Structure formats: C-alpha cells, structure tokens
Amino acid sequence: MDSTVHVVDDDNAVRRSLAMLLRSSGHVVETYPNAAMLLQAAEKPAGLTPGCIVLDVRMPGMDGLSLMETLSRRNVQLPVVIVTGHGDIPLAVRAMRAGASDFVEKPYAEDRILEAVSAALQSSRDADRQRLQSVQAQAKVQALSPREREVLGALVEGKANKVIGFELGISPRTVEVHRANLMEKLGVRSLPEAVRIGIAAGFARH
Structure with a gap:
C-alpha cells in the first residue's frame, strides 16, 4: 500500500495548493479541514493509511498540538510535520518536544515542505520495517x-x-x-x- 500524506489545514486555499504540490511530486494525499475530521478518519476500522501527517499548528477548535496529543493517546503513530506561522513558533517548539518530526514556517518554499514530508515518510517506513521485524522475531521466539x-x-x-x-x-x-x-x-x-x-x-x- 502506498504511503499517504494526510494534510490537516483549516485554510481551504492553503490545503488545496499543498495537496496539489504533493500530488505533483508523486505523493498520495488525503486532506482534512480540521482536527475532528482527521480523528474521525482515524476511528474507522481501517484507520489512517500509513504515511505521515502535515498539520497546521493553529486551527479553530482543536489546535495541532492538542491533535498530536490525542493521536498519541489513541496510539496513532504517524510522523507529524508541523506547519506554523512566525508567531506560532513557541507552540511549534512544544509540538517538536511532543514528538513532531519537523516544523516548517510559513511562507515556506516548495522544496522545504517536500523535504520535510520525504523525511517523515522515510521515518514512517523505517518504523514500519522495525515493527515487522519485531513481530517476526516474536513469532520465532514463541x-x-x-x-x-x-x-x-x-x-x-x-x-x-x-x-x-x-x-x-x-x-x-x-x-x-x-x-x-x-x-x-x-x-x-x-x-x-x-x-x-x-x-x-x-x-x-x-
């Protein structure tokens, strides 16, 4: 199954342009207008497709940091790239401490966000491989x-x-x-x- 970039941003124009950029670079993309919609998708039986999350840190309702904490409690282990405005850097730093893989400041260059997403997806693939190795090893030890x-x-x-x-x-x-x-x-x-x-x-x- 292809890795998916899950884009969460309340700004329609930003969300669409980022999705277009990622798709033009060969990524599979799912978009969500708010944290609640992502959580709703995560609660489905199949859960979120493996990959990474690109998350706006400042959104109405549940912000990016609160969403990360909720995902962690629900054991959703996808790498998160935080997107932040200049004034939100302290919040982005808190998100990094909470486990975000990177944060990208707006306005960002296209190559910067693509680099962050590629690194997050590689991290996700490495984690998937380690989990598979662990499962296989446990089966052998049993x-x-x-x-x-x-x-x-x-x-x-x-x-x-x-x-x-x-x-x-x-x-x-x-x-x-x-x-x-x-x-x-x-x-x-x-x-x-x-x-x-x-x-x-x-x-x-x-």
Missing part, C-alpha cells in the same frame, strides 16, 4: 521452549554458558544443547544473529 527462551534471554544479556548454567541450575553442557536447539529453531548459524532476534523480540540488552 516457537522456543520456555527453557530455550530463558537461555536466549541470558545470551542477549551477554552471559557465558557457565553463568547461565549456574543461574538456571543446569550444567554448562545442557546450556550448550539448549543454545544449539534454539539457534536451529531460529534459523540462524551464529550467536550474534540469535541475539539480534532476541533483541528484536523484546529481550532487554544490558
């Missing part, structure tokens, strides 16, 4: 026995076989057997590869 997961967790922490054996009450030789078995189930040939899957699956590395 195929391990409870003891093999314990051994993998200890390996992720950098512990030696003797230490793992002592902590689990088993012999170092048994640890080696579990280690060989878990590596086979994970489909890897080296310890670093197994550790990488463990980390992606959520094992904390100390």
